[in-house]
Amino acid sequence: MVGYSPFDNATLRDHDHDYGWLLREEPVSLFQGYDPPFHILSRYDDVSAALRNIEVFSSHQGQGPRYTPPSGMVCDPPMHTLHRSLVQQAFSPGAIRALGPRVEAQTAELLDAVAGQAGFDIHDDFAFPLPVVIIAEMLGVPGEDIQQFKLWSDASVEAMGAEDPTPWLAELQALGAYILGQIRARRADSNPPDDLITRMVLAESDGVRLEDEAILGLVSQLLVGGNETTTSLITNVVWRLLEDRRLWEHIVAEPALIDRAVEESLRFDPPVLGLFRTTTRDVTVRGVHIPRGGKVMLHYAAANRDPAVFEHPDRFSLDRPPRKHLSFAIGVHVCIGQEMARLEARIALRALAARFPDLVLESRGERIKPFFLWGRRRLPVRRGGVYR
Numbered sequence: 001m002v003g004y005s006p007f008d009n010a011t012l013r014d015h016d017h018d019y020g021w022l023l024r025e026e027p028v029s030l031f032q033g034y035d036p037p038f039h040i041l042s043r044y045d046d047v048s049a050a051l052r053n054i055e056v057f058s059s060h061q062g063q064g065p066r067y068t069p070p071s072g073m074v075c076d077p078p079m080h081t082l083h084r085s086l087v088q089q090a091f092s093p094g095a096i097r098a099l100g101p102r103v104e105a106q107t108a109e110l111l112d113a114v115a116g117q118a119g120f121d122i123h124d125d126f127a128f129p130l131p132v133v134i135i136a137e138m139l140g141v142p143g144e145d146i147q148q149f150k151l152w153s154d155a156s157v158e159a160m161g162a163e164d165p166t167p168w169l170a171e172l173q174a175l176g177a178y179i180l181g182q183i184r185a186r187r188a189d190s191n192p193p194d195d196l197i198t199r200m201v202l203a204e205s206d207g208v209r210l211e212d213e214a215i216l217g218l219v220s221q222l223l224v225g226g227n228e229t230t231t232s233l234i235t236n237v238v239w240r241l242l243e244d245r246r247l248w249e250h251i252v253a254e255p256a257l258i259d260r261a262v263e264e265s266l267r268f269d270p271p272v273l274g275l276f277r278t279t280t281r282d283v284t285v286r287g288v289h290i291p292r293g294g295k296v297m298l299h300y301a302a303a304n305r306d307p308a309v310f311e312h313p314d315r316f317s318l319d320r321p322p323r324k325h326l327s328f329a330i331g332v333h334v335c336i337g338q339e340m341a342r343l344e345a346r347i348a349l350r351a352l353a354a355r356f357p358d359l360v361l362e363s364r365g366e367r368i369k370p371f372f373l374w375g376r377r378r379l380p381v382r383r384g385g386v387y388r
């Protein structure tokens with residue numbers, strides 16, 4: 001083994017192929033196979049410390065491997081503090097709890113649609129539309145456009161991971177034009193609908209209103225960032241449980257275990273394997289020098305397998321004592337949508353287990369492309385498994 005590569009075929013197939021080696025042998029690893037090259041931090045303590053040290057590990061030049069301008073909440077304070085405060089309320093624990101009945105209804109509608117079929121696709125028919133419909137309603141954009149959101153969302157994440165984003169620019173411009181249209185329609189409306197975009201349009205901080213471009217950054221982050229990830233969470237947890245069908249049978253028999261299954265899936269198969277920061281000065285981590293302006297990947301998925309923190313880290317276990325995984329990050333950028341993602345995944349899994357205890361995996365499907373994300377593009381299942 002010469003070194004860790006996130007692009008290695010075995011790693012692309014099974015993200016956790018090499019974490020043991022990485023954590024043990026090269027906890028601060030320089031990856032030269034990308035332009036620009038980047039360092040990878042993998043140990044739990046190092047990733048946590050970097051997440052807390054925002055003066056040195058900055059988000060102002062993007063959360064992907066390339067340098068990109070600040071946008072939405074991908075930036076440092078004070079811009080970050082202002083932007084986050086504007087949408088925080090919509091994601092408060094009370095606001096998310098209130099979404100429960102709507103998520104239940106949407107879940108039931110999607111499962112009703114496939115109930116008469118011998119087989120269906122967990123990704124296409126269920127895990128993909130569920131979060132898109134919910135966030136579209138919250139923002140106040142028409143839910144019928146979800147196939148279009150899917151194309152835009154794919155383009156955004158592919159562009160974020162690519163050395164050359166040119167092939168996706170037209171899609172990204174179309175997404176931007178669509179959201180700007182939504183913002184301008186509300187500005188022009190004397191009685192705009194009560195939704196999250198309107199609230200951003202009307203929000204004031206010290207008498208200053210947000211410009212269209214700033215709202216555009218926030219809306220696209222919510223519309224794109226939260227969907228692909230929640231889809232992956234639902235798809236990943238169903239996949240792991242069905243792959244070892246004893247686990248599936250366990251949660252069917254004991255639905256109280258579902259919250260644990262979701263949390264263990266987040267630890268074991270994080271939808272976001274890692275994100276990037278840019279150093280604001282030279283810094284040394286475990287004796288390795290990282291120059292100012294260097295890109296650093298904070299490897300959340302590897303940190304979740306650190307044996308210093310998690311016993312038998314490579315085992316998917318429903319009896320794990322609660323311990324904070326890093327799949328939603330920590331610190332000022334901690335995922336604002338984490339309770340929404342948990343709510344949707346728990347409701348989705350509860351409904352699936354209750355209605356289709358006889359589910360069987362047809363195949364493990366194919367992973368989604370960007371190297372720092374982890375999810376299935378499809379997950380075909382069929383009914384008719386024997387339930388003991």
Ligand code: HEM
Pocket residue numbers: 059063073074084135221222225226227229230233270271272275327328329332333334335336337338340341
């Ligand atoms: C399982 C699902 C999800 C995962 C794994 C996930 C993961 C993450 C991670 C790792 C971060 C930290 C970003 C960083 O390191 O710079 C983050 C931030 C964020 N997430 Fe999520 N997320 C999920 C669902 C959602 C949902 C449902 C929404 C909203 C609809 C959302 C909106 C955001 C936003 C706006 C931020 C930026 C927060 C900030 O920088 O202050 N996420 N998410």
